[in-house]
Amino acid sequence: MPFVPAQDVGQCVVGSLGPLTVPSAATSSAVLASIGTWLEHFHGPAAYVVCGLLVFGEASVLLGFVIPGETAALVGGALASFGHANLELMVVVVVGCAIAGDSVGYEVGKLIGPWLLERRPLRGHPGIRRGEDLLARYGGPAVFLGRWVALARALVPGLSGMSGMRYRTFLFFNAVGGVVWGTTYVMIGYGAGTSYGAVARTAGIYSLVILALVVMGVVAYVLVRRRRSQRRWGAGGPDDEGGDPRGT
Numbered sequence: 625m626p627f628v629p630a631q632d633v634g635q636c637v638v639g640s641l642g643p644l645t646v647p648s649a650a651t652s653s654a655v656l657a658s659i660g661t662w663l664e665h666f667h668g669p670a671a672y673v674v675c676g677l678l679v680f681g682e683a684s685v686l687l688g689f690v691i692p693g694e695t696a697a698l699v700g701g702a703l704a705s706f707g708h709a710n711l712e713l714m715v716v717v718v719v720g721c722a723i724a725g726d727s728v729g730y731e732v733g734k735l736i737g738p739w740l741l742e743r744r745p746l747r748g749h750p751g752i753r754r755g756e757d758l759l760a761r762y763g764g765p766a767v768f769l770g771r772w773v774a775l776a777r778a779l780v781p782g783l784s785g786m787s788g789m790r791y792r793t794f795l796f797f798n799a800v801g802g803v804v805w806g807t808t809y810v811m812i813g814y815g816a817g818t819s820y821g822a823v824a825r826t827a828g829i830y831s832l833v834i835l836a837l838v839v840m841g842v843v844a845y846v847l848v849r850r851r852r853s854q855r856r857w858g859a860g861g862p863d864d865e866g867g868d869p870r871g872t
Contacts (some may be wrong), residue, residue, distance in 0.1 A: 667708030672717045675700035678719040679806070683729035688778030693722065695810045701813025711814055719806035726767075726781040726798045730791065733782030740782070751775050755783045764793045771801035 678696035681687035697718045704711040732740070741752065755776060758766045767784060770776035784794050 640747065649769050667703065667706075671700065671703045671709040672714065675714065676717045676721040677717050680725035680728075682722075682725055683778050683781040684725040684732065687780050688774060693725075693772040693777060694774070694805075697806060697809035697815035698816070701810040701815070702817035702871045703813075704810070705814045705817025711810070715807055715810050718810050722771075722806050723799050723802040726777075726802065729778075729781030730785040730794055730798075733785030735785075735808075737782055737786035751779055754781070755779045756787070759783055759787050759789070764789065764797045767794055767797035768801040 675696045678687065678691060679693045682693035700709065700713070700714045700718055703709040704714045741747065755770070758770065758776070761779070767780055770780035781794075781798070802857065
């Protein structure tokens with residue numbers, strides 16, 4: 625397998641995320657070309673290691689503030705569709721790392737959570753209050769619900785440990801959420817990669833350009849939805865509509 629410098633890998637991953645705005649056609653085309661070229665040389669054990677570490681680090685070391693874990697899950701699924709990784713093993717890696725990473729985040733919050741809240745980027749972050757409110761209202765199910773919001777995935781595990789939630793309660797909802805979330809996003813990435821491969825085999829460059837435009841539109845829609853979700857999370861999340869509080 626060709627050696628891929630860590631700097632190039634980081635630039636490609638960050639470039640694939642882009643700003644949370646609608647990208648220009650030129651920028652998106654350059655990003656897609658860069659990612660496609662990189663993925664052609666990225667396979668085997670390195671695929672499992674990088675995707676797994678990104679998912680694991682989201683809550684355990686708060687990597688989710690920089691790179692959402694679903695990006696790694698989507699890339700893992702795409703790699704499997706290109707034949708660069710085994711689909712079943714990629715699902716197992718993503719799911720296992722998601723559960724393990726959140727468990728580490730729970731223990732970190734339990735042990736040094738108050739200290740961390742006084743450090744950047746957590747100090748005064750509005751998401752902290754939203755996470756505490758979510759846990760107070762829904763208890764254990766908040767761990768499952770938080771799995772589907774990028775910023776919540778990074779914060780809820782640690783806040784659960786700080787709140788005194790029993791670990792077996794946390795582990796149950798963490799495991800259920802990890803299985804459903806990890807499988808879903810890997811399969812979405814796999815489906816997207818398979819569709820791209822099918823078009824590449826049966827159509828010409830013009831069809832690929834049309835597909836790229838469609839993909840850009842989908843990406844833009846997802847990014848806008850994510851930005852709106854993060855805004856609600858920081859200033860009045862979706863749980864403001866009401867509901868009875870539940871314990872852990």
